[in-house]
Structure formats: structure tokens, C-alpha cells
Amino acid sequence: GQNIDQPTEMTATEGAIVQINCTYQTSGFNGLFWYQQHAGEAPTFLSYNVLDGLEEKGRFSSFLSRSKGYSYLLLKELQMKDSASYLCAVSRSQFRDYKLSFGAGTTVTVRA
């Protein structure tokens, strides 16, 4: 199995930066995904990290350290519409088994 840990809630001010950390323990690690989920809606894909390092995509960046079992999602220039739950998800493959498992999510509230 795998353990995926991320903070439950974070609050930040419009225009600020927020970093959401995710730690995981798993065997057969493939890569790490970040998804955004607004209340009442489906999760939508944000980023995918396979190799160590930082992936930047506009206002959002994601970092991965495979050796440390650690990732973070960085949200810059926060906007009100960024208020949502952010889900860390780990993909693993072992033999023919492939799984995409999610953390509990971090609810980010952006205040004016």
C-alpha cells in the first residue's frame, strides 16, 4: 500500500504564494500527480512529476524528490478562483499492477 500525507487546510491572501507539501511512502513508485478540485466538481489535472526537480507551468509549479518521498505544489499570484482542494496522487506499478492513489486533499482558501 501507500501512505500519502498532505495538510488538511491552508489559508492565504490574494496575490500571495502558497506551498502545499505532500509526503508519500510506496513501493514501485512511478510518478506523482497534482489535481485541483473545486467544490462539487470533478478533479482536474494540474501537473505530473516523474523525475526529481521542479516543473513550472504558469502560476503553478510542482517539485519532486524521489529519494525523500516528497513533493510540493507551489501556487503563485493567488487568485480567488484558486480556492479549491488540491490533491496529491501517487502512481505506482508493480508487475502488472498499476494504481493511482490519492491523498486526502488540502483545502486552500484565498482571502481578499
Added chain:
Amino acid sequence: DARVTQTPRHKVTEMGQEVTMRCQPILGHNTVFWYRQTMMQGLELLAYFRNRAPLDDSGMPKDRFSAEMPDATLATLKIQPSEPRDSAVYFCASGIGDTEAFFGQGTRLTVV
């Protein structure tokens, strides 16, 4: 505009009744996931298929749940008999191999 389509969007049923949820994955995607989301448990993986073959359904209560892919354009999740504790949002997601999963809008199930 390719998307995962789930039906019905909402379902209210009485305890003991059979419930069938349907999913049309994105054309060309060979991996299909079924997830259940509740406030308490977050997103739980119930089952997944690759090339229509069930690879893992260990997250699914086998005595009442069943998942099938009768063809490449249809995945089904059945609950028989349904119980109040099955009330949740059920998401279907599809993808290609180990890349990101695209989620449908979900079926909100209420069992009374």
C-alpha cells in the same frame, strides 16, 4: 471536446435496490478507473481496467459491488443491494497507460 461522460449525474434510491452507474471513457483511452469520494475517506480507488481487463478491484466490497467493461466505450459499476453507507460521489476516470487520468463529472448517489 473529449471528455469522460458519466450517467446518471444524480441518483436517489432506497436501501436494497440495485444501482447501476455508467461511464463512457475518452475515445482511445485504455485505462479506466472507478473512485468513490466521501468527506470522511476522500477519493478511494475501487477498481481499474486496462484494455478492458480488470487489473485490480481490491478496493471494492465484492459482496455487493461489481465493475465491468462490456466494450471499450462503456464501463459499469453496480451495487446490489445498495446500503445507506454507499452514499457518495462515484467518479470514473480514463487515461492512456500511466499518464494523467481525466475525470468524469461523477454520479452523486444517495441511498435512503
